[in-house]
Amino acid sequence: MGKENKPDNRPFRREKENILEMPRPSFPKRAVITGGMPYGNKTLHFGHVGGVFVQADVLARFLRDRIGKENVIFVSGTDCYGSPIVESYRSLCEKGEFSGSIEDFVRKNHESQKQTLKEYNISLNLFAASGLDEAKVEHKKLTDILMQMWYENGYLEKMVTRQFYDAKAGQFLNGRQVVGKCPVENCNSDKGYADECSMGHQYMPEELIDPKSTLTGETPEMRDVTNWYIDLTRFQKLMEEYVEDISGRENVRPLVANTIREFMTPPMVYIKNELYEDYEKIKDQMPAHTLNTAANKTSFSLEFQNLKERDAAREVLNQHDIRFRAGKTLVPFRLTGNIAWGVPAPVIEGEEGLTIWVWPESLWAPISFTRTYLKQQGFDEEEWKKFWCSEDAEVFQFIGQDNIYFYGIAEMVMFMATQGKGPLSVHPKDGQLTLPTLVANNHILFLNKKASSSGAVKPPMAEELLDYYTAEQLRAHFLGLGLGLKSVSFQPKPLNPTAGEKDADPVLKEGKLLSNVFNRVARSCFYTAQKYNNGMLPLGEISEEVLKEGKETILKYERYMYRFEFHSVMSLMDTYIRNANKYWAKHIAEADKADDNEARQQVLRDVFHMVRVAAVLMHPIAPEGTELLLDYLGFGEEFWDWNRIFDTLYDFCGGQEHQLKFLEPRFDFFPMHQSQIG
Structure with a gap:
């Protein structure tokens, strides 16, 4: 991270200090925003949109206003490869529910995902697909470059390991073609797959408990693969240094550092207390280790110096039928496999026929997509480095908490491993791959239960929600949930079988701020200007108290955006917009009662300024309504420019009279959904 991006951490948590006296946060000159990639075997459920894409879009839109849209690239795409896609495709074909190639299957889902994101106003510069069209070519090209670079730098290691093989089906099994129980201690995952569970824990394949082939239901055997x-x-x-570094940053959520830190422990195994006597009998057969016991624990642990010694101990425990669980720790990260539907791996040291495992290639896919987008815009092949390899640029990756291991550990290591053979640094130099800033959200639950398309609780599809709510109502609600703080339940009344007829719909809370409060105060200004001012914008000075409140709100908002505290943004805007409404109601009533046109003009000037501030700050959140509002105000795109964030409408007019667009009776800048009108 370059000097431009390094935050001044000292004052940011002193919430009681005067915001007008606090230093403003520093933003990069250029930025890439990425959203977690949905698998190409399904359409988008609400968690994809509400748990990742809305937040990423709000930051992208804010940064376009803050640093210039030409300096911001927002990319994501369909994750095309891997066993989840292969399994879904195989199953649907067997049932006769799909005909066509696996590429046809992926393309169908990709187009559906793309359309849904469009309907939610997700402003991606490019929503690509790792296995389709131009992005496929760029993705393969970048894959070869990175693999060769890691090999030349001495970080690529060839290992012979054990892989599941279904003798009845006559093939090796990958990823979700194997289902069992996660071997990691205290894991609450409902499913463990070949070498990772649904919670994102990594382990060696032979550690999986009670594995079964999804192809035949048989228990697979283990065979050697390279x-x-x-x-x-x-x-x-290096990772310990990285964790300490991000722990001191204001714009990295504690969830990220805390989750990574869990894997910084020595290799361990956990054994139930009732098996202690069995352990005592064979402990001398295992490599040297430290025994850890605690009176309030149901298990005791064995701590080893390295993975090799832990694995030797595992063999001993297995030989004596002593059940155990492995602890979270760093393990070798597999880059290749033998699944046919994958990015072909380059031939290195004569190893042919390998493909890249889906997880690693999805981590560098955003770079491929950036390269693809810039190529489509006519830039040369090196332009992407201005966004990914520059000290004055920053990459923001929005992910779910289950994926922190991959993005926070594997990705960081892979990116640092491109720096060369010498000492690696958690602070890349100019010209080296930047280490992205991770924005991890907690789980978004559905009706108080964890929703997963592969689990017992089926989440609603994102498109289905648009039958009950507008995109802007949903965007505002998802931001207000506070997923950066904790897991929160999404409880739409139309889909909640326990909701009473008279119960309020919690999803509409933030939406009503738009459709009721903001809409009311904005159109009140227009109608009053049309009635008393010939539809002209009232010019003149803004009251000092109004200017001060606006500036304070802008500065707080900017700080919350820097820290990705979107729930705080929504709370701040709720207060500000309601204050504008109260200010209008009180002062316009006084002016009307006294029939004081000068006082009325002052109220108009003041509240139009409040509408101006609210519109700019709500622009990333409710782009459709605020851009409609701008159209009626009659100004250009410079209205959103943060270089002019403290300007008044008088400044935009240049002190000249300005005609507002005529606002029709009962007009709604932020309309309710048709189903809500009764």
Whole structure:
């Protein structure tokens, strides 16, 4: 992270200080925003949109206003490869529910995902697909470059490991073609797959408990395979340094650092207390280890110096039928596999026929998509480096908490491993791959239960919600949930079987701020100007108290955006817009009662300024309504420019009379959904 991006951490948490006296946060000159990639085997459920894409879009829109739209690239795409897609495709074809190639299957879902994001006003510069069209070509090209770079730098390691093989089906099994129980201690995952569980825990395949083939239902055997790895254990000290570095940053949520820190522990195994006597009998057969016990624990643990010694101990425990669970720790990160539907791996040291495992290639896919987008805009092949390899640029990756291991550990190691053979740094130099800033959200639940398209609680599809709410109502509500703080339940009344007829719909809380309060105060200004001012914008000075409140709100908003505190943004805007409404109601009533036109003009000037501030700050959140409002105000795109954030409408007029667009009776800048009108 370059000097431009380094935050001044000292004052940011002193909430009681005068915001007008506090230093403003620093934003990069250029930015890339990415949203977690949905798999190409399904349409988008509400969690994809509400748990990741809305927040990413709000930051992208804010940064376009803040640093210039030409300096912001927002990319994501369909994750096309891997066993989840293969399994879904196979199953649907067997049932006769799909005909066509696997590429046809992925393209169908990609187009559906793309359309849904459009309907939610997600302003991606490019929503690509890792296995389709131009992005496929760029993705393969970048894959070859990175693999060769890691090999030349000495970080690519060839390892012979065990892989599941279904003898009845006559093939190796990958990813979700194997289902069992996660071997990691205290894991609450409902499913463990070949070498990761649904919670994102990594382990070696032979550690999976009670594995079954999804192809035949048989217990698969283990066979030797050769693959390329990056051994994460070699980067332990570097990752510890990285965790400490991000722990001191205001714009990294504690969830990120805390989750990564869980994997910075030595290799361990956990054994139930009732098996202690069995352990005592065979402990001398295992490598040297430290025994850890605690009176309030149901298990005791064995701590080892390295993975090799832990794995040797595992063999001993298995031989004596002593059940155990592995602890979270760094393990070698597999880069390749043998699944046919994948990005072909470059041939290195004669190893042919390998493909890249879906998780690693999805981590560098945003770079491929950036390259694809810039190429489409006519830029040369090196332009992407201004966004990904520059000290004055920053990358913001929005992800779910289950994926922190991959983005926070594997990705950081892979990116640092491109720096060269010498000492690696958590602060890349100009010209080296930047380490993205991770914005991790907690789970978005559905009716108080974790929703997963592969779990027992089926989430509603994102498109289905648009039958009950407008996109802007949903965008505002998802931001107000506060997923940066904790897991929160999404409880739409139309889809809640326990909701009473007279119960309020919690999803409409933030939407009513738009459709009721903001809409009312904005059109009141227009109608009053049309009635008393010939539809002209009243010019003149704004009251000092109004200017001060506006400036304070802008500065607080900017700070919340820097820290991705979107729930705080919504709370701040709720207060400000309601204050504008109260200010209008009180002062316009006084002016009308006294029939004081000069006082009325002052109220108009003041509240039009409040509408101006609210519109700019709500622009990233409710772009459709605020841009409609701008159209009626009659100004250009400079209205959103943060270089003019403290300007008044008088400044935009240049002191000249300005005609407002005529506002029709009962006009709605932020209309309710048709189903809500009764």
